Amino acid sequence: MTHTVGVLGATGAVGQRLIQLLDPHPDFEIEALTASSESAGKPYRKAAKWRISTPIPDSVAEITVAETDPDAIPDVDLLFSSLPSSVGERVESDFCEAGYVVSSNSSNQRMAEDVPLVIPEVNADHLGLLEVQRDSRGWDGAMVKNPNCSTITMVPTLKALDEFGLSRVHVATLQAVSGAGYSGVTSMEIIDNAIPHIGGEEEKMESESKKLLGSFDGAELAAHDATVSASCNRIPTLDGHLENVWAEFEAGATVEDAVEAMESYQGIDLPSSPDPLIRVFEEPERPQPRLDRERENGMQICAGGLRESETGIQYNCLAHNTLRGAAGASVLNGELLAKEGYL
Ligand SMILES: NC(=O)C1=CN([C@@H]2O[C@H](COP(=O)(O)OP(=O)(O)OC[C@H]3O[C@@H](n4cnc5c(N)ncnc54)[C@H](OP(=O)(O)O)[C@@H]3O)[C@@H](O)[C@H]2O)C=CC1
Numbered sequence: 001m002t003h004t005v006g007v008l009g010a011t012g013a014v015g016q017r018l019i020q021l022l023d024p025h026p027d028f029e030i031e032a033l034t035a036s037s038e039s040a041g042k043p044y045r046k047a048a049k050w051r052i053s054t055p056i057p058d059s060v061a062e063i064t065v066a067e068t069d070p071d072a073i074p075d076v077d078l079l080f081s082s083l084p085s086s087v088g089e090r091v092e093s094d095f096c097e098a099g100y101v102v103s104s105n106s107s108n109q110r111m112a113e114d115v116p117l118v119i120p121e122v123n124a125d126h127l128g129l130l131e132v133q134r135d136s137r138g139w140d141g142a143m144v145k146n147p148n149c150s151t152i153t154m155v156p157t158l159k160a161l162d163e164f165g166l167s168r169v170h171v172a173t174l175q176a177v178s179g180a181g182y183s184g185v186t187s188m189e190i191i192d193n194a195i196p197h198i199g200g201e202e203e204k205m206e207s208e209s210k211k212l213l214g215s216f217d218g219a220e221l222a223a224h225d226a227t228v229s230a231s232c233n234r235i236p237t238l239d240g241h242l243e244n245v246w247a248e249f250e251a252g253a254t255v256e257d258a259v260e261a262m263e264s265y266q267g268i269d270l271p272s273s274p275d276p277l278i279r280v281f282e283e284p285e286r287p288q289p290r291l292d293r294e295r296e297n298g299m300q301i302c303a304g305g306l307r308e309s310e311t312g313i314q315y316n317c318l319a320h321n322t323l324r325g326a327a328g329a330s331v332l333n334g335e336l337l338a339k340e341g342y343l
């Protein structure tokens with residue numbers, strides 16, 4: 001069954017990635033695009049500075065961009081939101097109140113108690129929080145969030161390893177410039193350089209991971225009790241976040257155990273979910289951003305360099321930050337909402 005969809009913030013970097021994924025999608029048909037007042041009223045091809053290497057799809061080129069307002073768009077089954085979080089904070093709830101189901105990539109409300117933060121292959125059951133959300137907020141619509149791109153890169157591997165009793169995680173990231181948006185980091189700042197600070201990123205990785213790995217009893221969500229410590233760094237790659245992880249466990253785990261747990265980790269049957277979810281490399285120098293970010297349409301999680309450290313297992317992981325980590329993550333959540341009958 002085909003569902004009609006719209007994109008809030010459609011002219012932006014993540015909005016364009018959403019359109020790239022939704023235009024050929026088997027189950028979704030784009031009917032509404034919104035942006036700021038500057039863009040509203042223009043055909044999409046004029047409002048958006050298209051910066052993706054595949055051409056702007058014919059299906060959206062002539063759609064008139066609407067104001068980001070529930071009264072300005074047609075009645076579609078599902079909205080994807082890639083608004084700046086300050087704007088999302090202000091308007092996303094209005095759409096939910098007006099009856100829209102919103103799959104959002106923006107960071108606002110990710111940690112709210114009644115908002116499911118979901119990676120479908122990790123915690124699809126947390127979608128049950130939508131019943132709690134509808135009761136508490138009196139909405140006909142619903143809001144589901146995907147996590148931060150750095151968090152998405154690491155958490156599927158941690159979930160696979162949690163069978164050994166995850167107790168402590170340290171992670172250091174090497175994040176691509178696209179995570180900061182098209183104008184986020186200037187060339188003078190990043191060429192021949194690395195920046196050991198990304199505002200708010202470490203706190204997001206630490207808190208979002210524990211929510212994602214937590215358990216939902218049908219009424220409340222309990223965060224995982226592992227401690228997570230993150231150090232986030234920007235490097236001059238275009239796309240693909242690479243992360244160095246040190247994981248500690250209550251039970252012992254060998255490298256062979258960890259490889260087996262990651263390779264055999266069961267994903268989920270959704271159109272955008274890869275099989276296998278996690279690709280584990282034997283070559284110690286992989287994964288690498290340039291070589292591995294596009295695997296499985298940019299949706300696979302890659303891992304490698306596994307070794308037994310003094311405290312547990314050390315490894316590297318990588319994912320495409322604007323596909324698996326942003327637009328693709330929202331589309332996957334949309335597919336899950338459709339499968340679970342929320343549309
Ligand atoms: N998880 C991840 O890897 C990533 C997540 N993100 C997150 O995704 C979101 C979007 O990021 P990105 O695409 O880079 O941002 P952009 O700045 O490229 O795009 C923002 C979009 O929101 C619209 N917009 C801006 N202000 C308003 C407003 N006041 N009212 C309505 N619409 C508005 C813009 O429209 P207009 O063109 O008219 O200005 C544009 O469509 C952010 O929350 C960001 O933090 C971003 C990158 C990666």
Ligand SMILES: N[C@@H](CC(=O)OP(=O)(O)O)C(=O)O
Binds near residue numbers: 149175201
């Ligand atoms: N902060 C991420 C991208 C981002 O915007 O994250 P979030 O979705 O949490 O706002 C990066 O710089 O790579």
